[in-house]
Structures are given as structure tokens and as C-alpha cells.
Amino acid sequence: MMAVALLLAACTPALYARQNIVKNGSYERGPGPGGVNQGLAEDWTFFGGTSVERSNQANFTSGGGWSLKVFGGETTVGAFQDVACAEGQNVTISAQLFTLGTDRITGDAEAKIKIEFYDSGDMPVGTATEVTVLNDLSTADTWTPGSIGPTAAPPGAAKARMTCVWTFTTTGMGSAYWDACSLTINGGANLLLNPDFEIPGTSTGVNPTGIDNWLGFGWQEKSTEQMRTGGFGAKIRVGGDTNAEYSGLYQDTADLEAGDRIYTSCYVRHPATGGLSSTAAAAIKLEFSPAGGLVIPPPVENLAFDDTSPTNTWTLVTVSATVPTGITQARCTLINFDTSDVNGPVYMDYATAERSSQPGTNQLLNRSFESGGSGINGLTNWTEFRGIGSRAAKNSFEITAFDPPSIAGSVVKYTGQTAGLTQDITVVPGEMLTFTVYCYSRSDLPYADPNAVAGPKIEWRAGGVPGQIDINGAPNNTANSGNTPADTWKRLWIDFTMPPGSAARVRTTIILAKNGATDAAVYFEDFEAVVTNLFTGSDVDGDGNEDLLDFAELQRVYTGTPGPVFLPWNLFTFDHDEDFDVDASDVTIFLNNFNGPN
Known part of the structure; x- marks a missing residue:
């Protein structure tokens, strides 16, 4: 029947396009169990179950492509790494964390970093410390920093353990990513191996x-x-x-x-x-x-407002950057990064984002925080993210705003630990983006924690992703x-x-x-x-041409008329009229677009 169809095929113009873009769709090729495992990370120990993996869905590190991903499943799951230390040494850990807007953390799930100490017999010593960096209130699609320390290693300590951990009790769902992990001793170099999860592990x-x-x-x-x-x-x-x-x-x-x-x-x-x-x-x-x-480049920030900044005066903080190739959106973030619950508040006002292609035009809406209320996520045009017990909220009565009285008197007040506001704007690759904000600290409640910093941050995004x-x-x-x-x-x-x-x-x-x-x-x-609309003909292996390899598949899936109940694999690549068979009309289209031996 196939030979008859080939003889009857007429030379008519191609009507439809078909290109299969999946490789090895019948799972025939591959070594099976064992070997290099792209889902594992060299030098890290995974624990808690199978809902932890090395992933290329999000990346913070410039030039890299991988991070650690944990998703809803087990109640306590993650990865850890040990580094040798000695009693009395000051150990600091940090990481960048991320949750996707399409799979964000929900319920009571929390993404954390944790520091522990162990003796030479692998028994815990001292007290473990952990910090929640992301939860259901955190902003998605933005990297959020987290850190602990410096913490003095307790008596008997022989190694410090950094753990990236996901926890939930009853309703946690979604996923989180860790990248750019660091463990330093006495302020020295990062001692973690494979801190960016770029090196895969080996499966057993x-x-x-x-x-x-x-x-x-x-x-x-x-x-x-x-x-x-x-x-x-x-x-x-x-x-x-x-x-x-x-x-x-x-x-x-x-x-x-x-x-x-x-x-x-x-x-x-x-x-x-x-x-x-x-x-x-x-x-x-x-x-x-x-x-x-496209690997989204790391954010650019200038968190220059800290405990050394003057009080009772507005201080301008600026960050500028050239928009990277492939980037069409910038997320303008005003962030307060703090690890203390007793630090004084920081206030911000009059934020501007100016593109070099449109000089003099502020791309931000509600730049002075006049519109909206003081409730959670209450500021118009801005999205609030915050940790537990933290806020970035409208305030109209505690200090004099930077704006002239003719404009109004509202500011945004940051309290607690890490919190911030974000707003996305359109940008063009190659142009300069300058993001500014005024920051303020009160002398009666000073912003005095030496580990706290605040200011503007630019995060890059590629628009148009469904x-x-x-x-x-x-x-x-x-x-x-x-x-x-x-x-x-x-x-x-x-x-x-x-x-x-x-x-x-x-x-x-x-x-x-x-x-x-x-x-x-x-x-x-x-x-x-x-x-179905890019390649003219039938390209079953996605190599950009219609050749003898495609012809071999055409012979295998040829059905004639009418279409069978049992549809052969790859039939749709050749079924140009979508009637669930591969018959003479489909063969005609194939022959008219045949363009190479292999």
C-alpha cells in the first residue's frame, strides 16, 4: 500500500508544517540506572526524601546555570555540607533564595538556611541556628539574600554544617531555589565546595x-x-x-x-x-x-544605607546598570536586609527609575507612596515582600517626607527583618537604567545594627514567558x-x-x-x-530537514485510510490534515518537501 501511495502522490504545494522537537520520545536510548546524575550536586548531601534536586530552572550566579531546588513533598528536606572548624572561630553562612511565580511557596512552607556544629565523632555540639528567608508572604521571581552569623564555634566543635532546608507542617506547597551559598571562617574566603551547584553528582x-x-x-x-x-x-x-x-x-x-x-x-x-x-x-x-x-544575569544592587549613615536627614542611594542582552523587564526593588528584631526602622521616599532612552522620565508609578493604604501589600503599584514579623508599609505621621509639602507626606517604613517593595518596568537591552531612592533613620530609634543594609536593587527579567x-x-x-x-x-x-x-x-x-x-x-x-507552523514538510527528528531518516519513519507509521485505533508513534508529525492517519495526501506533502539524503 505504501508503494502505491508513493506512485499516486502528486506534486502539489505543501499545505502544512510538522516538526517534532522532542528527542528520544520512545525512551529507547540511554544507559539506564547509574552514572553521572544531573539531579545531584557534587559535595552536597541530600536528605529528607526525593523532593530535592539540582535544577537549571533558576540561577543567581553570573555565568552559571544551576541551583538547588526543593519542592513540596516531604516535610523536612534539603541539602547540607560540612566544613572543618575549631572552637572559637567565627562562622558566617549566606545564600540567595528564590521562588517562581508559577510555583511559588504557599501554605506554611518555609525555605531556610541553618548553621550547626559537630564534634569529631559527628555528634552535635552547641545550638543550631536557622533563619527563614522565604515563606508564603515572600515576593516571587526575585532573589532574596539570607545570612547567619558570625557565630562562634562552641567548645568541642570540629566542623560547621551549612544546611539549605525546606520545611512545612500541614499545607506547604510550591518550590524554592538556593544559590551562591557561602560559609566563611573569621571573615575569610568561601570554604564551601561547589557552592553554586554547577557540578553534578554521581548516581548509585x-x-x-x-x-x-x-x-x-x-x-x-x-x-x-x-x-x-x-x-x-x-x-x-x-x-x-x-x-x-x-x-x-x-x-x-x-x-x-x-x-x-x-x-x-x-x-x-x-x-x-x-x-x-x-x-x-x-x-x-x-x-x-x-x-x-537565556540565563538571567544576577541582580545589581547598592545597599549602601547602613548603621554609619547619618540620622535625621534624607540620604540619596543610587544604583545604575546597563540592561543585559535579552532582558526586556527590570524589577525595581527597595529592600531592607536585616537580621535583628530590635534594630530601628528605615524609611524610604521618592523612588525614581530612569532609562537612558527616555531621560527625565520616571518609569515608576506611585514614586512617593502617596496612593494606597498601610495594610499588607497596600501600596498602589508596588508589591510587598516580607519575612515573618517584618513590614514595608505606608507611613504618614512619624517623620517629614522628602517630598515638598505641596506633594504630600507619605513614606514607606521598614520594620522587623528583611522586607521590601518591588515594581516591574519595561527596558531595552543596551540602555542604562538608573534607580534611586532616599533613605532615612531617626536618631531616637537609629538604624544601628551593623549587619543591616538597605537601598535599591535591580533584578532582570525576560518578558513574554507564558x-x-x-x-x-x-x-x-x-x-x-x-x-x-x-x-x-x-x-x-x-x-x-x-x-x-x-x-x-x-x-x-x-x-x-x-x-x-x-x-x-x-x-x-x-x-x-x-x-505545526515553522517547518514546511515532516521533520520527525527535529534536525531542520526532511531526509531519508524521516522517510524511514514515514514508512513505519503509514496507515492508509481510515485512521486506525492504534496510532503509531510519531504519526502526528506526518498527519498534515490531522485526521489521525498517514495516507496518500500526507505522503504527497512529504515528497514535495523532501530535501536531502540524511
């Missing part, structure tokens, strides 16, 4: 890099237990002895722009015993990050025990068009969520992610 069991082109999380492996195509599939488990709340595989694919359409599909199967039960769910997801594989399509985020992207019979392959799919003004790199994900079930296991097979 389930291997997140055991399937080529995919990166795993939780419990997943290349398996021969259930296959729909070829000799392997992907087996995913949660709960039980895995201690995993979420498990799966993901792959970063291509950059898409507004109007581009991506159609993703795969098959999932769960066994009658040990499969999907209760609330467990298996799904495909789409996640988006800045186009071009929100993720999560579990149950599309009509047909999720399987559960209610809609999926056991021991049957079920097709999942997402049909998504990039919205106006968007540009992003697409991450495709298969995921299994425990969602309160005791345990669950599923098998995934035959993943496709096909862009």
Missing part, C-alpha cells in the same frame, strides 16, 4: 540521566516492563519506598514565539495492581522559560483512576498556541503526582511535541 541507583535527552526527578527509570513501541518505556513511581511526592522526566526543546502552535501527546498505562489509585494523577505538562536558553500548563491544566493532559482503565494505553495531549507578545523556550514534562495516595506507578511511552 535510579538515574535521572539514564534516558538520553531527558532529565528525571523523583523515581523514574528506563524499563522493559511495559512497551508500546520498541523495547523500552519510562516507568515512573511515587510514594511507598520511593518517598517521592512527584516523579517524572522533562526535556527542554525549542524557542517559540507568538502564534506558534505546539501539539504534544504521549501514552500512559497503569497496572491493575500498584497503578493509579485514590487521587494519584499522571500527566504531561508544558513549562516555559526565557527564549534563547505560564505553565500543569496537571489538570488542559482538557486531555491528565490521567487518573477515574478516567483511565488499568492495563490500557491512554493517550494524553496538549494543543497550545503561544499567546500575543510571547517568546519562550518550551519544556515538555511527563509527571506522576501522589496527591495523597499511598503509592502509584505508571508507564509512559511515545512522546511527541510537534510544532
